[in-house]
Amino acid sequence: MDTFVGSFTFMHDQLPLLLDKTGQHLWMCGLVIGISLVVAVPAGLWLGHLHRGEFLTTSISNVGRALPSLAIIAIGLGVIGLNFANIAVALLVCAIPPILSQAYLAVDQVDPNLVRAARGMGLTARQVLFTVELPLALPLLFSGIRIAVVYVISSATLATVAGGGGLGDIVLGQANYGLEGVIAAALWVAALALIADGLLALAGRLLVPRGLRVARD
Numbered sequence: 001m002d003t004f005v006g007s008f009t010f011m012h013d014q015l016p017l018l019l020d021k022t023g024q025h026l027w028m029c030g031l032v033i034g035i036s037l038v039v040a041v042p043a044g045l046w047l048g049h050l051h052r053g054e055f056l057t058t059s060i061s062n063v064g065r066a067l068p069s070l071a072i073i074a075i076g077l078g079v080i081g082l083n084f085a086n087i088a089v090a091l092l093v094c095a096i097p098p099i100l101s102q103a104y105l106a107v108d109q110v111d112p113n114l115v116r117a118a119r120g121m122g123l124t125a126r127q128v129l130f131t132v133e134l135p136l137a138l139p140l141l142f143s144g145i146r147i148a149v150v151y152v153i154s155s156a157t158l159a160t161v162a163g164g165g166g167l168g169d170i171v172l173g174q175a176n177y178g179l180e181g182v183i184a185a186a187l188w189v190a191a192l193a194l195i196a197d198g199l200l201a202l203a204g205r206l207l208v209p210r211g212l213r214v215a216r217d
Helices: 004-015 017-052 052-067 069-079 084-108 113-118 125-162 174-207 210-216
Strands: none
Touching: 004 017, 004 174, 017 052, 017 084, 017 125, 017 174, 052 084, 069 084, 084 125, 113 125, 125 174
């Protein structure tokens, strides 16, 4: 109990250090999530629109969950080297699968009667995707993004193994910061994940069409 209480003392005494490491952590996570969104969202939405690629998206999702980030970083040390690219690859393996699979399912599960009606009104395939399927897919799409963000924020603590910095420097640095520092940084990471998840939940609620929100409520 004294150690746990001492972690809050560490937060107070080492606030500048925690803020600096938090900035590194968020920059790293933000970059990885940004790349994941650019890669996975368009691919998932288009495959879902075509109703093709279920085996591919499911396989990628399963592999992404099965591969431990630390193992990917360790393998990357021999292939890529001790640099940020190694860390980015490991975190992308965490982030892309849930976004890709949820984006695919979000569009694939849209009521086909609505799609047929839109096509009957003369809408092109692109218009159907962006004006009918995408708005209806937003709730499930955001759930995939939220899962990915939590995965990345928590897994990014391992970046320190490859010299990536961030809060992992403290979480895995008991020799330098003591057990109180380890617990303090771990609590900090958990708080970041919860805050990010809450903000994305709020953003998703604001972006989801009002009629759909009412239907879901």
